[in-house]
Amino acid sequence: MELAKRLDRLPPYLFVEINQKIAELRAKGEEVINFAIGDPDLATPSHVIAHMCQAARDPANHRYPETAGLPELRRAIAEWYERRFGVSLDADKEVLPLIGSKEGIGHIALCFIQPGDLALVPDPGYPPYSLGTILAGGEPYFMPLQEENDFLPDFEAIPAEVADKAKLMWLNYPNNPTGAIADLDFFEEAVRFAEQHALAICHDAPYTEVAFDGYKPPSFMQISGAKKTGVEFHSLSKTHHMTGWRIGMVVGNADMLDALFKVKSNLDSGIPRAIQYAAVEALRGSQKHIAGHNAVFQRRRDKLLKVLNEIGLKARIPKATFYIWAKIPQGYTSIDFTRKLLDEARIAVTPGTGYGKEGEGYIRFSLTVSDDRLEQGISRLLSWHARSNLDCV
Numbered sequence: 001m002e003l004a005k006r007l008d009r010l011p012p013y014l015f016v017e018i019n020q021k022i023a024e025l026r027a028k029g030e031e032v033i034n035f036a037i038g039d040p041d042l043a044t045p046s047h048v049i050a051h052m053c054q055a056a057r058d059p060a061n062h063r064y065p066e067t068a069g070l071p072e073l074r075r076a077i078a079e080w081y082e083r084r085f086g087v088s089l090d091a092d093k094e095v096l097p098l099i100g101s102k103e104g105i106g107h108i109a110l111c112f113i114q115p116g117d118l119a120l121v122p123d124p125g126y127p128p129y130s131l132g133t134i135l136a137g138g139e140p141y142f143m144p145l146q147e148e149n150d151f152l153p154d155f156e157a158i159p160a161e162v163a164d165k166a167k168l169m170w171l172n173y174p175n176n177p178t179g180a181i182a183d184l185d186f187f188e189e190a191v192r193f194a195e196q197h198a199l200a201i202c203h204d205a206p207y208t209e210v211a212f213d214g215y216k217p218p219s220f221m222q223i224s225g226a227k228k229t230g231v232e233f234h235s236l237s238k239t240h241h242m243t244g245w246r247i248g249m250v251v252g253n254a255d256m257l258d259a260l261f262k263v264k265s266n267l268d269s270g271i272p273r274a275i276q277y278a279a280v281e282a283l284r285g286s287q288k289h290i291a292g293h294n295a296v297f298q299r300r301r302d303k304l305l306k307v308l309n310e311i312g313l314k315a316r317i318p319k320a321t322f323y324i325w326a327k328i329p330q331g332y333t334s335i336d337f338t339r340k341l342l343d344e345a346r347i348a349v350t351p352g353t354g355y356g357k358e359g360e361g362y363i364r365f366s367l368t369v370s371d372d373r374l375e376q377g378i379s380r381l382l383s384w385h386a387r388s389n390l391d392c393v
């Protein structure tokens with residue numbers, strides 16, 4: 001048998017070696033504190049689970065769902081956008097539920113990217129933006145996100161011929177992995193740039209509800225003109241701790257959603273209905289758990305940041321997302337430093353280069369570890385720092 005060449009273009013999975021090492025250590029009975037996984041440790045709210053269980057018992061929900069999702073779910077999504085962001089959406093044309101937003105993020109490349117086409121992709125960035133482009137036969141053109149620009153792309157630095165040739169531009173704020181945020185002025189600028197170069201914008205926004213210190217992240221859809229140029233991906237995963245249930249959505253430009261629907265209706269058969277009803281409840285029911293979850297992440301953020309700064313792993317204070325993007329000492333690569341933390345402190349983090357070459361010099365800590373494990377992780381970091389001859393300044 002012969003595998004398709006496109007598989008050769010997928011980069012090696014950076015975490016394989018680290019995950020293998022964690023598994024080996026655990027097999028030897030050694031405990032590793034894992035700060036590498038961006039998956040909330042807290043449970044899905046019980047009122048959401050109750051609705052899911054009730055819907056699961058109804059035989060009407062045991063049949064194939066529709067690719068377009070239940071009309072009730074599309075309406076619940078539109079109402080939530082109206083309540084939360086003051087954005088009005090046509091529930092039938094401007095809302096499409098997804099089997100987790102990653103699914104739509106990967107598939108939308110098939111609607112825009114022909115062999116040889118470019119997509120503008122942030123670096124560092126969530127890997128599916130570039131991998132979807134590559135699987136569609138296109139080429140990612142990386143927009144560096146650098147600390148001196150507050151981890152925002154510099155549109156002026158993109159050569160005009162590249163921007164003209166590109167079909168899609170990916171953006172993601174609040175940002176994974178840097179924890180950076182963007183304001184409405186930035187989104188305005190992005191829309192102007194997209195209009196100038198006839199680009200479609202895909203804004204990925206799963207972290208708008210994971211925010212601290214009273215900050216409320218905006219939606220890209222709040223910009224007039226956003227609907228003309230783009231869509232926004234969102235998700236129930238991070239907001240309601242529903243990563244395992246696989247449900248998300250994309251909203252905005254009706255033509256873009258129609259194109260994605262065409263691809264999806266030929267590849268998938270929708271989201272299990274019980275999970276759609278759970279999402280309706282998550283969107284329409286009590287939202288009290290969100291503030292509770294954020295208080296937990298904020299407390300963890302402050303505890304870990306204090307120690308990281310003490311031991312010389314300098315990081316900005318993230319106003320949103322549950323990630324800390326910390327600078328490593330000079331003289332190490334992200335991978336070397338990640339190995340060192342695992343070998344010497346039994347702490348797992350994600351090497352910055354897992355998100356692109358601009359991630360070199362950084363590691364990412366995720367705050368999705370329980371409070372107990374966080375405390376343990378902090379004391380390991382402190383004692384490791386005390387005994388290591390690391391020159392962290």
Ligand SMILES: *Cc1c(COP(=O)(O)O)cnc(C)c1O
Pocket residue numbers: 038099100101102103126172176204206234235236237238243246247248
């Ligand atoms: C978690 C995450 C997603 C997707 O989550 P789904 O569970 O697939 O909805 C999308 N983008 C970024 C940047 C993420 O961190």
